[in-house]
Amino acid sequence: MSISDNLCHIRGRITAAALAAGRDPSEIRLVAVSKTQAAAAVSEAARAGQGLFGENYVQEFTAKAAHVTEPVEWHFIGSLQSNKVRQLVGLVTLIHSVDRLSLAQEISRQWGKAGKSCDILLEVNIAGETSKGGTTAEALLSLTREVATLPHLRIRGLMTMPPFYDDPDAARPYFRRLRELAGVIGTSKIPGVAMTELSMGMSGDFEAAIEEGATLVRVGTALFGRREHPPIS
Numbered sequence: 001m002s003i004s005d006n007l008c009h010i011r012g013r014i015t016a017a018a019l020a021a022g023r024d025p026s027e028i029r030l031v032a033v034s035k036t037q038a039a040a041a042v043s044e045a046a047r048a049g050q051g052l053f054g055e056n057y058v059q060e061f062t063a064k065a066a067h068v069t070e071p072v073e074w075h076f077i078g079s080l081q082s083n084k085v086r087q088l089v090g091l092v093t094l095i096h097s098v099d100r101l102s103l104a105q106e107i108s109r110q111w112g113k114a115g116k117s118c119d120i121l122l123e124v125n126i127a128g129e130t131s132k133g134g135t136t137a138e139a140l141l142s143l144t145r146e147v148a149t150l151p152h153l154r155i156r157g158l159m160t161m162p163p164f165y166d167d168p169d170a171a172r173p174y175f176r177r178l179r180e181l182a183g184v185i186g187t188s189k190i191p192g193v194a195m196t197e198l199s200m201g202m203s204g205d206f207e208a209a210i211e212e213g214a215t216l217v218r219v220g221t222a223l224f225g226r227r228e229h230p231p232i233s
């Protein structure tokens with residue numbers, strides 16, 4: 001199957017999952033996760049109509065972006081070190097993986113220097129897995145309040161990566177929990193905070209995520225095929 005065929009198939013599944021859940025399919029955006037894939041694969045997907053891509057590794061991403069000539073939009077979805085934030089300014093329109101105040105401060109500082117504001121999501125580690133990034137559900141509200149005070153950043157919603165991301169049924173309670181957390185924050189009416197985006201669902205479980213309210217699904221393998229190389233960090 002070509003990238004174009006895969007894209008068509010995934011789009012069909014997104015639409016079907018949205019309709020089955022009584023949702024408007026246009027509420028859901030596909031983030032094509034292109035980590036470890038060549039620039040040529042991104043270009044191929046772009047020519048097939050995919051406009052939004054997600055990347056995980058700053059160095060790999062910036063090198064690749066320089067080789068993609070199609071007008072695509074990039075999101076950063078991977079764990080992010082503060083000393084690399086500077087390289088993302090002007091390249092990404094949304095950072096999904098903000099999980100601590102110090103990182104948010106650096107994003108605000110760097111975007112501010114460029115005279116811009118950055119849209120971000122707060123990443124929540126709902127299961128509390130030590131191997132993964134994300135703030136805990138318990139700390140989320142206070143982190144949201146702190147991050148909301150930063151001048152050059154806008155909180156647009158939440159992101160999560162559940163522990164069982166290849167098993168839709170096992171992942172579903174985590175998706176539901178993320179939506180509930182967004183609801184709690186939304187009703188807290190924190191100035192400057194909008195809970196309009198829920199980034200959840202990957203190749204193995206994006207339909208369940210859509211049924212639970214996802215607005216951004218992050219799909220890599222189902223679109224590009226298996227990743228040949230282990231992630232470079």
Ligand SMILES: *Cc1c(COP(=O)(O)O)cnc(C)c1O
Pocket residue numbers: 033035056077078161202203204218219220221222
């Ligand atoms: C790699 C990755 C994905 C995509 O995973 P697939 O199972 O290949 O669809 C989604 N989100 C994040 C944060 C990732 O690192």
